[in-house]
Amino acid sequence: MDIRFTLNGQMVTLSTQPTRRLLDVLRDDFHLTAAKEGCGEGECGACSVLLDGKLVNSCLIMVTAIEGREVLTLEGFKETQRFQALKQGFKKAGSVQCGFCTSGFILAAEALLSVNPHPTEIEVRRAVEGNLCRCTGYSMIIDGILEASKAGDGLW
Amino acid sequence: MVNVLKPQNLQDALNMLSQKRLMIYNGGTDLMIRYQATSGTLPRFLNDVLCIGNLEELRSIDIGPEWIKIGSAVTLSEILDHKDMPEMIKLPLREIGSLAIRNLGTIGGNICNASPAGDSLTMLYALEAEVVIASQDKGERRMSIGDFILGPKQNILHPDELLVRIDIPRSSMNHIYYRKVGARTANAISKLSFYGAAKQEGDILKDIRIAFGAVGPTVVRSKSNESELIRADRSERLEIGLKVYDPLITPIDDVRSSKTYRKKVALNLLKDFLDKEMSS
Numbered sequence: 001m002d003i004r005f006t007l008n009g010q011m012v013t014l015s016t017q018p019t020r021r022l023l024d025v026l027r028d029d030f031h032l033t034a035a036k037e038g039c040g041e042g043e044c045g046a047c048s049v050l051l052d053g054k055l056v057n058s059c060l061i062m063v064t065a066i067e068g069r070e071v072l073t074l075e076g077f078k079e080t081q082r083f084q085a086l087k088q089g090f091k092k093a094g095s096v097q098c099g100f101c102t103s104g105f106i107l108a109a110e111a112l113l114s115v116n117p118h119p120t121e122i123e124v125r126r127a128v129e130g131n132l133c134r135c136t137g138y139s140m141i142i143d144g145i146l147e148a149s150k151a152g153d154g155l156w
Numbered sequence: 157m158v159n160v161l162k163p164q165n166l167q168d169a170l171n172m173l174s175q176k177r178l179m180i181y182n183g184g185t186d187l188m189i190r191y192q193a194t195s196g197t198l199p200r201f202l203n204d205v206l207c208i209g210n211l212e213e214l215r216s217i218d219i220g221p222e223w224i225k226i227g228s229a230v231t232l233s234e235i236l237d238h239k240d241m242p243e244m245i246k247l248p249l250r251e252i253g254s255l256a257i258r259n260l261g262t263i264g265g266n267i268c269n270a271s272p273a274g275d276s277l278t279m280l281y282a283l284e285a286e287v288v289i290a291s292q293d294k295g296e297r298r299m300s301i302g303d304f305i306l307g308p309k310q311n312i313l314h315p316d317e318l319l320v321r322i323d324i325p326r327s328s329m330n331h332i333y334y335r336k337v338g339a340r341t342a343n344a345i346s347k348l349s350f351y352g353a354a355k356q357e358g359d360i361l362k363d364i365r366i367a368f369g370a371v372g373p374t375v376v377r378s379k380s381n382e383s384e385l386i387r388a389d390r391s392e393r394l395e396i397g398l399k400v401y402d403p404l405i406t407p408i409d410d411v412r413s414s415k416t417y418r419k420k421v422a423l424n425l426l427k428d429f430l431d432k433e434m435s436s
Contacts, residue, residue, distance in 0.1 A: 001160065018160035019198050019205065021188070028196070041189050042257055043343050054233070054259040060188045061260070062181060062199075064160050065207060111255065129342030130254025 005066045008032075008076025018064035023047045025063045026073060034074035034103040038132065045104040045131035049073050055111035057130075074103040077110060085152030086110070086145070095144035097135035104131045109145045117156035118149055159204040166213040166290065166320065169206060173316045174292040178206040180318070182229055183262040185253070186269055209262070214320055217241070224324045228264025235263060244353055245324060247334040248279045254342045264319050270305045271345075273370035273412075275336060277301070278351035280322070281375040282365035288321040289313065296320070308373045329353040329363065333429045337421055339412070346370045347413035350425035354434060359390045366397075366429070371407040371422050378404055385430075394430045401426055 001018045004011065007030065014029060026032045026049070035058050038046030042057040049058045050072040077083050086106050089095070096102050105128060112119055112127035119127065124145050125138075133141060149156070161178065163169035172178065179201050181187055191199040208214060214229035219240045226235060232249050235241055236258065252258055252266070252275045266276045267287065285301045293316065304312050304319075313319065333352040338344030349369035355362040364385050368376040381400045388396050407418035 017157070017198060019158055019201065021199075024196050037195055040192060040195055042185055042253070045254070045256060048256060051259075055256045056259050057185075057256045060185050060257075062160070062184060062188065062205070062207075064162070065181070065184065065209060067162075108255070127255065130256045 001064060003064055003067050005068060006070040008072060014063070016063065018062065020063050021059055022049070022061040022063050022066060022071070023058040026058060026071075032073045032075050036100060036103065038100065038104075043130075043132065044101070045108060045128075046101055048104040048107045048131070050077075050107055050111065053111075053114070055108055055130075072107075074106060077107065082110060082113070082152065082155050085155055086148040089146075089148030089151060090141075090144040092147050093140045093144035095136065095141045101131060101133040101135075105133070105141055105145075109148065112145070113149055113152075113156040117153075119146075121146065158198070158201045160207060161204060162207050163211065166211050166318075167292075169208055169211060170290060170292040170316070170318065172206055173318065177203045177315050179203050180268075181205050181207045182209050182265045183231060183260040184209070185257050185261040186265060208318065214264070220326075222326055224326060226263055226322045226324070228267075228319045228321060229262050230264075232258040232261050232263065232266070242326070244283065244327075244329060244332045245279060247332060248275050248336065248349070248351060251275055251334075251336040251338075251341075257343070263322055267301070267304070267322065268311050268313065268319055270307075270309050270311045270374075272308045272373055272375075273346040273349070275346060275349060275369070277305070277375050278349055278367035278369040278377075279334070280324070281377045282351045282353055282367040283324050283327060284365075285322055285324045287319055288323065289317050290320045291317040298323075302374075302377075305374050327353070327355075327363065329355050329365075331356060331429075331433055333433045335425050335428075337425075345412060348407065348418045348422050348425075350422060350429065352426075352429040352433065356434060361386045361388075361390070361393070366401070366426065368401075368405060368422050368426075371405045371418050376401075376404050393434075394427060397426055397430045398423055 003014045036046040038044035042060045047059040108128045193200045214227040216227045218225040280301045287304045331354040336349045337347045351367045354364040407415040
């Protein structure tokens with residue numbers, strides 16, 4: 001089956017079995033490996049992408065369901081100034097250890113800041129409640145996002 | 157190999173359903189887990205898949221003076237983001253999954269899964285929601301949420317039927333209370349849950365709705381108990397409430413929790429609602 005959608009700003013057409021997971025299509029067909037499989041059940045957020053601007057777990061989406069829609073992965077988001085602000089914030093706060101969860105947290109942060117540019121700490125915690133991290137204990141990630149929202153004033 | 161059918165509209169979908177058994181893909185957040193196979197391989201769907209998540213007829217929200225009508229393919233986030241959606245409907249939906257899940261998961265899916273722990277269900281029972289079901293052969297039929305859900309994970313749908321809409325009658329309440337008890341604040345299946353809503357004017361209780369989740373095979377609600385609470389003197393309400401709900405709360409031990417814990421906490425939440433919430 002042919003599936004047409006927009007991937008990181010570009011129109012693409014994919015011929016594949018329609019029931020494949022979006023996560024597998026991104027990683028195996030498009031070699032966009034920022035989205036990762038942490039749990040395969042929508043619990044860890046490591047597979048997060050933005051679908052029409054909304055945070056979703058790509059391990060839970062059949063690729064045929066994204067026909068005509070817009071997918072943004074970390075690789076696409078990396079081109080933006082907002083990403084740079086998050087990168088600096090994460091660097092300053094020590095938010096990255098093994099890095100496996102990082103892509104998911106960055107996109108969750110983008111999903112938050114694009115509707116709430118100056119969140120409180122509680123609001124940040126709520127916004128990343130779907131993301132799990134085994135390394136950092138979360139505090140540094142929360143700080144990284146708060147830092148990005150302050151230093152990146154005006155970007156969101 | 158499993159085929160995926162993408163109907164153009166509801167009529168098309170019902171026509172496809174009338175011809176053979178299909179797996180319904182709405183938001184997909186439960187379906188994709190239930191049928192998942194090894195990482196990287198195709199889900200093991202039992203039948204061909206019918207995609208209904210995009211059907212226009214299932215995607216509207218209509219906030220009217222007497223009814224709130226929500227299409228079965230409306231996502232939980234869409235309900236939460238709707239500026240005119242009453243708080244008494246939003247309250248339990250906020251606790252479902254995480255933002256990423258709520259952006260895909262639908263109210264229709266939460267209902268049709270009919271989990272005893274389903275988070276939208278206590279609210280829907282308490283607010284006397286009705287569901288609208290459609291099929292090619294029988295047209296539309298309508299029933300209360302309590303009649304739609306038959307038991308744990310069982311709903312009344314025939315293989316050729318779809319849940320198309322949920323209608324919630326508007327009610328005015330001045331106390332709204334919801335507690336979900338789970339292992340963590342997100343992405344947790346409820347150990348138990350409690351939904352309470354009441355309209356109180358001074359000492360007079362004009363309306364009260366109480367529903368418990370995950371303490372029985374389906375949501376526990378009793379209109380006769382609610383009437384008794386309305387008739388009771390304000391000072392007796394708590395004692396009567398605890399007495400009349402005790403026998404109705406019959407949880408089990410399972411992987412998530414014990415019956416002792418569930419029962420104790422369920423009655424604690426009832427007490428918190430009747431006592432603290434309603435006196436503020």
